[in-house]
């Protein structure tokens with residue numbers, strides 16, 4: 001483990017791939033861990049299908065993974081290939097901070113020294129439990145009749161009977177916003193056995209927009225799992241809710257363990273706090289993408305935050321080298 005790499009990028013989704021693209025094109029030697037198959041399966045990158053809210057993505061059926069792979073293959077074969085250490089199918093199990101480097105242990109137990117780390121491990125969306133399992137919703141998520149991201153897929157609800165699953169005040173706002181935008185023929189909120197936590201203001205708006213709330217548990221999803229076409233939900237006591245599309249609004253699980261392990265500060269929801277360049281309170285630890293606090297959870301913001309981090313590290317590397325040049329002259 002004697003070699004010290006200037007940069008290590010952890011995570012191979014939107015932020016991680018943009019980070020490594022930028023660091024390598026900056027001619028900074030970079031170790032890149034995209035994550036194990038398990039890491040990828042539980043990340044958002046895997047669940048994103050067609051990307052419709054960004055130019056140039058319509059032909060991809062896996063809107064993050066396909067263009068990412070194109071870029072990584074291009075880097076691997078290009079003029080900067082010596083600077084690019086792509087640890088395929090490897091994740092990072094632990095991160096330790098030492099005086100002037102981070103010790104990174106990969107998912108096979110090998111350790112590396114890195115001066116700076118760009119952590120891009122992202123988040124995942126909480127799934128509804130139906131009869132204690134999350135499995136029932138997944139075929140519909142795969143076909144995008146169950147959606148999660150308003151800015152990405154909110155427009156899918158246009159003209160459709162809609163159900164929103166969740167109990168928080170944010171859930172109510174999802175319903176209100178979608179109604180105000182798309183005037184759906186029907187909107188029902190299903191709390192799936194939880195008590196709704198709506199404020200007085202949201203309750204009034206829900207009433208004005210004829211959005212009903214149902215606090216019974218979901219017993220069954222109606223629809224065709226093969227095609228992903230959704231018909232609705234059967235609730236406890238046999239109540240049927242008709243819905244052609246649903247939005248899941250249950251919050252996020254934040255993959256912040258590595259950041260917390262080295263002492264990075266997080267906000268109340270677990271997102272990691274950084275300065276405007278993405279550096280945390282831990283010197284040399286940068287955060288990009290969904291994991292970073294106070295950032296829109298989108299591909300283009302993940303890209304932007306990754307570029308800010310990579311360029312800030314590059315500026316520091318150049319500044320150090322420049323100092324040496326001046327000392328010698």
Ligand SMILES: Cc1cc2nc3c(=O)[nH]c(=O)nc-3n(C[C@H](O)[C@H](O)[C@H](O)COP(=O)(O)OP(=O)(O)OC[C@H]3O[C@@H](n4cnc5c(N)ncnc54)[C@H](O)[C@@H]3O)c2cc1C
Pocket residue numbers: 010011012013014015016033034035036039040041043044045046047048049050051052053054063064090091092093120121122123125147148149152153255288289290291297298299300302
């Ligand atoms: C269903 C859905 C649809 C969406 N559609 C759009 C859309 O159309 N347009 C849009 O702009 N945004 C969309 N988004 C949001 C978008 O997916 C995220 O904003 C984006 O993926 C964030 O990038 P990220 O790199 O932070 O996280 P991710 O892309 O989720 O990547 C996280 C990465 O971290 C890796 N990882 C995790 N743990 C480890 C570890 N220990 N070691 C190494 N690697 C690890 C994983 O393997 C993964 O590669 C959508 C989200 C969802 C859920």
